[in-house]
Amino acid sequence: MDTKTVLITGASSGIGKIIAEYLNERGYSVLGTSRNPASVSDISFPLLTLDVTSDESVSQLVHQLEADGTRVDVLINNAGYGLAGPLENFTMDEARAQFETNFFGVVRMVNAFLPVLRRQGGGVIINTGSMAGLIGLPFQGHYSASKYALEGYLAALRMEVLPFNIRVFNINPGDFRTGFTANRRIIGTVDPIYRRKFDQLLTMYEHDENNGAYPIIIARKIEKLIRKTGGYKVRYVIGKFDQVVGVPLKRLLGDTLFEQLMMMFWKIKK
């Protein structure tokens, strides 16, 4: 088997780092990225500079890889972060910033690397979406929206590029123990009217993340997807059973009943 080269965005920490280490150990040629590779230690694979919010940074990376004659067989769009706050209090700049990384960051990478994959005769694109892209999270509304946006984008992309032998997969993780919780940002102003509910839900989210699954299960699934040749699923929901069951439960109960159940769970009305 030829050694496949895998490019993983956001590989300095958390899910991206574990995927990179796992694939590296299994003989893939792994290239990770970070906005600031010099600040990252204890990494067993090359870490390249990339800010997915910058057109210039993305095109510099493409040119650098082309100049080095590096082939990319698999692109894993994983970089992302959470920005929390009541939706009413988000400034437009804050809302755009969330989308700039989580949604347009993926669009930027896909636009830059699709021509490369097409010229090579095919490839694989894997994206770290979220269960928040399937279930709306109160006080993480723009995070959820950025991940919901990915769902529609990837569904269309998958069909557009299949004729070019490019396979697109979407992973929807539940809660995982990573740097995500510490790296989550809070918007500049939280109106006191929302404060109690906001703090209460944020505490619940943090608790679930800190007790979440370990990303190795995502890495294992991704390795299988890279090697996959036959049929595919539109999404791969991964995480602890009590969380992933939410997706089939939503389908079974219907959107309205499921939302009412979630409001009871989150004690929204109290």
Ligand SMILES: NC(=O)c1ccc[n+]([C@@H]2O[C@H](COP(=O)([O-])OP(=O)(O)OC[C@H]3O[C@@H](n4cnc5c(N)ncnc54)[C@H](OP(=O)(O)O)[C@@H]3O)[C@@H](O)[C@H]2O)c1
């Ligand atoms: N943890 C969870 O429970 C969970 C659940 C569902 C989905 N996810 C998704 O999983 C992905 C990875 O998150 P994680 O949990 O592993 O969090 P993490 O430990 O905070 O890692 C986030 C990674 O994204 C990179 N990143 C952030 N902004 C970037 C930018 N503008 N350009 C390039 N890289 C950037 C960071 O790299 P640098 O700071 O070094 O640039 C870091 O490597 C995200 O898309 C997140 O939404 C996480």
